[in-house]
Amino acid sequence: MEEDVKDDVGNTRDFSTVHTNTSSLLGGPQTLTIEDVASMAGVTIEEVRDFWVAMGFPSPRSEEKVFTENDAKLFLEWSTFMASGAIDTATARSLLRANSHLADRLGLWQVEALVEDTMRRFGLDDTAARMYVLDHIRERVDVLEDVLRHAWRRQLDALLKRMDHEISTRGHEGLQPRFPLNRSLGFVDMVSYTSSSAILGGKLVDLIGRFEQLSRDAVTDAGGRVVKMIGDAVMYIADDLETGLRVAVSLIEQLGADDQMLPVRASFVRGDVFSRSGDVFGPTVNLASRLVDIAPVGKILMDPTTAAAIAAGKAGMEYDVEEFPSTTLRGFGTISPYLLTYRR
Structure with a gap:
């Protein structure tokens, strides 16, 4: 009818x-x-x-x-x-x-x-x-x-160009079931999201929508890619160290400057990952996920290996690293993380 x-x-x-x-x-x-x-x-x-x-x-x-x-x-x-x-x-x-x-x-x-x-x-x-x-x-x-x-x-064209560039730098290293991808990645999440969600009520949807919009814009504009949104968190990835750092800093700065957003914190790790079904996984991803949980508000926390590369100037000279108290992370044992500082 x-x-x-x-x-x-x-x-x-x-x-x-x-x-x-x-x-x-x-x-x-x-x-x-x-x-x-x-x-x-x-x-x-x-x-x-x-x-x-x-x-x-x-x-x-x-x-x-x-x-x-x-x-x-x-x-x-x-x-x-x-x-x-x-x-x-x-x-x-x-x-x-x-x-x-x-x-x-x-x-x-x-x-x-x-x-x-x-x-x-x-x-x-x-x-x-x-x-x-x-x-x-x-x-x-x-x-x-x-x-x-x-x-x-x-998007397919951009992916194929990135893949072509990457394999041009590889050597023939014998038979492997799946060649790992060396990437820069991390997470940014909103602090106190669970406790705040009950207070926010109907405004919760608007908060998540704004967080997603700001995160996607910041990641893309800095040259990275959003892997996935997980409610109060975003996982980002970039091909090289310099771009990954630019993404992490941009996320913290832009989300932190928005007065409608809850406080945020971030992790940043460089390492090997595997890609499957549009997602990436592996120990590097797990480490980044653990690190963001203990990162201070408004800060970016890294693993020692990534921090060493940054301290050596492999991503430029505008970044500093600072020791963070050693901690025990599930699945990784005791590690000594580092905080990232961006010098303007």
């Missing part, structure tokens, strides 16, 4: 059904079963099921019409790609899961941003804003899709 009424902003609203949005987004009605798709592609039902589940959707019942002609076309292209031997099954699942995870998170982010935009500009409550977004989402899909495609290509 569709009904034209006046909304809270004085515009005629088109209460479109979910079916209309679905048909528009998916390029047509859902008329095919899993057996239909398997028959069209000349594969087994289990192959279609594996593809669909890896894409992030529940396994359909045999009689359930959940697939569109576009779904069938995409699966045929994918199965042809697989049959060519370009990648193996494990890699195929990994790539599909990456798409699924990122698309789910991106869709949620975009819709929530549009809801907040509608509430802010039109003065609607949450329910009315969500109804408005449902009614008008089709007007925004094309531009959102274009920006996504362009951003992905630009």
Whole structure:
């Protein structure tokens, strides 16, 4: 049922059904079963099921019409790609899961941003804003899709250039199952976040949003990359020591200068990491995570090896290191961290 009424902003609203949005987004009605798709592609039902589940959707019942002609076309292209031997099954699942995870998170982010935009500009409550977004989402899909495609290509290009630069500096060091990546990384988190969250109440969402925005802007502008946001913390990474230090200092300075932000602290470590599923991991990451927990407010805490490299001037002469009391860190034993000081 569709009904034209006046909304809270004085515009005629088109209460479109979910079916209309679905048909528009998916390029047509859902008329095919899993057996239909398997028959069209000349594969087994289990192959279609594996593809669909890896894409992030529940396994359909045999009689359930959940697939569109576009779904069938995409699966045929994918199965042809697989049959060519370009990648193996494990890699195929990994790539599909990456798409699924990122698309789910991106869709949620975009819709929530549009809801907040509608509430802010039109003065609607949450329910009315969500109804408005449902009614008008089709007007925004094309531009959102274009920006996504362009951003992905630009990011992939930047990644390939970084990778090309890195392998040009490597030697042939024998067979290794996975070559570790030498990176500069660390964490910045908000101090007293847990105790403050009960006091902040409804303002907590605004605080997290501001923290994320400021963190992403500071990291990117300084030449680094955000690995992930973890509620009250951000993990950042950079390819070289100098850039990593610039990121860490920029984060502490910009977050510390914002009077709407809780106090922050940071860690900074240079070492080997492994990359998998869009994340990085390894002892270096674990060490950085432990160090940020004991860093003083407004300070950047490092491990001895990283501090030695900085003291030797490998990142320039504008940084000083200062001894910090020895401490015992879970999984690392007793270490003697150092504080970083930036001389302007």
